[in-house]
Amino acid sequence: MAPCKPTTFKTGLPISPQTNDTQGNDIMPCFLEFHLIQNFAPSNLNRDDTGSPKDALFGGHRRARISSQCLKRSVRLLAATQNLLSPEHRGVRTKQLKNLLVERLSQRDPEEAGAKVEAALASAGLKLKDDGKTEYLLFLGEGEVAALASLIDREWEEITVSAEKKSKKDAKAAASGDVGKKLKALLDGGKAVDVAMFGRMLADMPAVNQDAACQVAHAISTHRVEREFDYFTAVDDKEEDVVTGMIGQVEFNSATFYRYAVIDLDKLTANLQNDRDLVLAAVRAFTMATARAVPSGKQNTFAAHNLPQFVGVCLRHAGPLNLANAFEKPVSPQREKSLTELSVQRLVGHEDKLAAIYGSPEDQWLALDLSGQWPEGKGLVTGTLVEFAQQVQALAAEALPVSAD
Secondary structure, three states, X not given: XXXXXXXXXXXXXXXXXXXXXXXXXXXXXXXXXXXXXXXXXXXXXXXXXXXXXXXXXXXXXXXXXXXXXXXXXXXXXXXXXXXXXXXXXXXXXXXXXXXXXXXXXXOOOHHHHHHHHHHHHHHOOOOEOOXXXXXXXXXXXXXHHHHHHHHHHHOHHHOOOOOOOOOHHHHHHHOOOOHHHHHHHHOOOOOOHXXXXXXXXXOXXXXXXXXXXXXXOOEEEOOOOOOEEXXXXXXXXXXXXXXXXXXXXXXXXXXXXXXXXXXXXHHHHHXXXXXXXXXXXXXXXXXXXXXXOOOOOOHHHHXXXXXXXXXXXXXXXXXXXXXXXXXXXOOOOOOOOOHHHHHHHHHHHHXXXXXXXXXXXXXXXXXXXXXXXXXXXXXXXXXXXXXXXXXXXXXXXXXOOOOOO
């Protein structure tokens, strides 16, 4: 297989056709796509500001929806809790950077350390509020946090602490030495996989922003959904007579979802500082986490721990293909087949049509299929999730160029 040609999502320009490298070998852009069909029992996994399950109009019909941000957070948390990546390659999203740094400076006086941290961060343009938190959520790699703490410890005597409250501009101007510049230089992503995958934006330091290597679509149901309500009462255990202590209702739905995500392998490689082994570890971890991650909304009430019955991965070269339009016309229930089976069938038919026009002969499929509807000969079908993740990792390894060391 030809290695990938570097490309990004940002340009909005047509992707260049296959070209050659200096040795005459074919090089092509590479996108690793994830297509999932997942049926959930009655649940309220991702709710809006009124407490209702999120939904959307698609194809003129009401569909259940799970937001992309909800799915990404579920993937990030599962990858961390199941140790799919080593701690130094994870990220943390928080406003409490000051507390994290003070904890790492445990050998210093806590009060003095807090003042030094605040002054150092202000010198880089990150002024803290009165409660010690940053003005907005920061998404930093664990390696970056460790490097910042180490820098503050080394530059301890150079960091000037002022008793006066200063504006952000004045704090930067009053900073001693090059501490602020050195601090900014450390914010390179820290090889944190989730930062590299999902990107970040720091309003006060645009130079350290990172474009996402992974795009995640909102999951939508392949069929129409109707809103349903669970009316409930809570009874006082200590009353002799049955006495209702509370009455309420919870909105829920049950749906078969189509989920889609795509990784730009070249962008991921760049974000992870050309660490090929880490890129491949990231692909394996993302595969495992995407298949196993379930949003946590109202799970104590519904326990909808339903994993996907179909996971398909396609290595694309001509450009990404979201297959959601397979369900523009909603799937209708049939007695002889489940919605999951019908949805996988619909997905296959739509992909065949699109691939014939927009695909590349180099495209390859892998599938983990419990529905029995994925056709034989359309890529390798594996038996377990672990085997599947290993095959996806191997597929990515074939596509990534090997450095000539």
